[in-house]
Amino acid sequence: MMKIVFLDAGTIGKDIDMSGFEALGEFVTYPSSTPEEAAVRSKDADVIMVNKVLVNEQTIGEAKQLKYVCETATGTNNLDLDYLKERGIGWCNAAGYSTEAVAQHTFALLFYLLEHLRYFDDFVKSGDYTISGCFTNVEKPYFEINGKTWGIIGLGTIGRRVAQIAECFGAKVIYASASGRPPQEGYDQVSLDELYQRSDIISVHAPLNDSTLHLVDREAFAKMKDSVIFLNLGRGPIIVEKDLREALEQHQIAGAGLDVIDVEPLPAESPLYGYQDSDRLIITPHVAWASKEARIRLMDMILTQLKDFLKTQD
Numbered sequence: 001m002m003k004i005v006f007l008d009a010g011t012i013g014k015d016i017d018m019s020g021f022e023a024l025g026e027f028v029t030y031p032s033s034t035p036e037e038a039a040v041r042s043k044d045a046d047v048i049m050v051n052k053v054l055v056n057e058q059t060i061g062e063a064k065q066l067k068y069v070c071e072t073a074t075g076t077n078n079l080d081l082d083y084l085k086e087r088g089i090g091w092c093n094a095a096g097y098s099t100e101a102v103a104q105h106t107f108a109l110l111f112y113l114l115e116h117l118r119y120f121d122d123f124v125k126s127g128d129y130t131i132s133g134c135f136t137n138v139e140k141p142y143f144e145i146n147g148k149t150w151g152i153i154g155l156g157t158i159g160r161r162v163a164q165i166a167e168c169f170g171a172k173v174i175y176a177s178a179s180g181r182p183p184q185e186g187y188d189q190v191s192l193d194e195l196y197q198r199s200d201i202i203s204v205h206a207p208l209n210d211s212t213l214h215l216v217d218r219e220a221f222a223k224m225k226d227s228v229i230f231l232n233l234g235r236g237p238i239i240v241e242k243d244l245r246e247a248l249e250q251h252q253i254a255g256a257g258l259d260v261i262d263v264e265p266l267p268a269e270s271p272l273y274g275y276q277d278s279d280r281l282i283i284t285p286h287v288a289w290a291s292k293e294a295r296i297r298l299m300d301m302i303l304t305q306l307k308d309f310l311k312t313q314d
Helices: 035-043 080-088 101-113 117-125 157-168 194-198 219-223 241-249 293-313
Strands: 003-006 025-030 048-052 068-071 088-090 149-153 172-177 201-204 229-234 255-260 281-283
Touching: 068 293, 080 088, 088 293, 101 117, 101 157, 101 201, 101 229, 101 255, 101 281, 101 293, 149 157, 149 194, 157 172, 157 201, 172 194, 194 219, 219 241, 241 255
Parallel strands: 003 025, 003 048, 048 068, 068 088, 149 172, 149 201, 201 229, 229 255, 255 281
Antiparallel strands: none
């Protein structure tokens, strides 16, 4: 009987139906696995499934009957693809499953910051509203998206979806390509400097590569409007975190919303650790991809690809 081992199933959640994998053979799941644990747990596996576990000679070198690796994510930076090729081990990943979820979360972060939702909720629940003697509170002004300029760094599938929704709110969308890709139809491509200078909202949806590593640094923040709201839903290391904290503390920017950070989970030594002004900084723990529907789509894609692979082995 074929053995399928999911080395970090805890990243997908207990609310996702895995019966399709159980029907294919012996299906063993672990909430998480260290590299040392992965090496032991993969030894007798025919198929392993991973999300963030490293797959390389150290972790699967003793997995002599391993035939296939399922990456339950889009990025494959945790897979040593050269080693898999050398071993003749097939692999798959999933793309496009989280577009709607990430786009939605982009706007969740934006509205939290833009409309000062933390401040106003605290104002009411603290009792200050009750004793204020006024039906409203305009101490924290906010602006409308309509008529503002939204700058997008990384106009891929997710970036384009965010652009479409932003336009529905009446925003003027511009974008920049850190890698220097040729202009795309439908939106105005500008330089990064121009994007920084013109945008009222900036959202990052780019992958991490040589062109984007530490792209947004002290110099970039200095070029932005002091009223800008900055959002990163790409990859954490695109931002220099100590420079972001400095920009917030010096009020170079109005606020920042992050779903990705340099090291995950957030270490105590991170420059962002301990920053307490939640009206100006919101950090969510890399959850933008993880709507219930997105996780179902993800696992359906992986199951289909695994079944297709197994057909080739008959």
